[in-house]
Amino acid sequence: MPKSKSAATPRARPNVLITGTPGTGKTSLAERVAAACGMHHYDVSAVAKREDMCESFDEDLDTHVIDEDKVLDHMEEKLGASDGGIVADYHSCDLFPERWYDLVVVLTCDNSILYDRLAARGYAEAKITKNVECEIFQAIAEEARESYAEDVVRVCASETIEQMEANEASVKAFVDAFDDGVGGA
């Protein structure tokens, strides 16, 4: 059973995870939240590539596979032992210690919109299909609910710019409340 967030968060500022299927808008939202809240954006895939923390390349999915041990060690310095203020984004969420995050936002997207976004990136059909299937089964939302306390997880649609703005405002309200000592409830 997941622990309550309040028992394990003596941080001055919250840490937020933005997760969801590739293409749902994690990086876009994380960048906006970081700018609006004065937080540091930790893009897990980008940092893993930049810091040489990938262990292999998945030819079928045409993507780098991160070395989880290296990445978690690197992130522990930033999230585990810090005063918070990190907004991380990654397409999975069950690899992280629950204690790192005060809010976990799962972005979702209509399948046909997601298909178009991934096709616009020039992804191969197999890679698009795998990701759209992941979205159809709401795999990341389920993963988040299994890995974090119920009151920490928010599932948010990310299909339009208006929704992106609303999601940014909602996360900012959480961060502001946490900063004010309300704890983000």
Ligand SMILES: Nc1ncnc2c1ncn2[C@@H]1O[C@H](COP(=O)(O)OP(=O)(O)OP(=O)(O)O)[C@@H](O)[C@H]1O
């Ligand atoms: N809410 C939204 N409304 C309209 N377009 C969006 C929205 N969210 C993201 N997009 C667009 O969808 C594309 C994918 O967004 P983004 O790169 O942020 O997704 P991601 O989830 O971080 O993907 P990945 O996991 O592959 O890095 C971008 O072109 C972005 O501008």
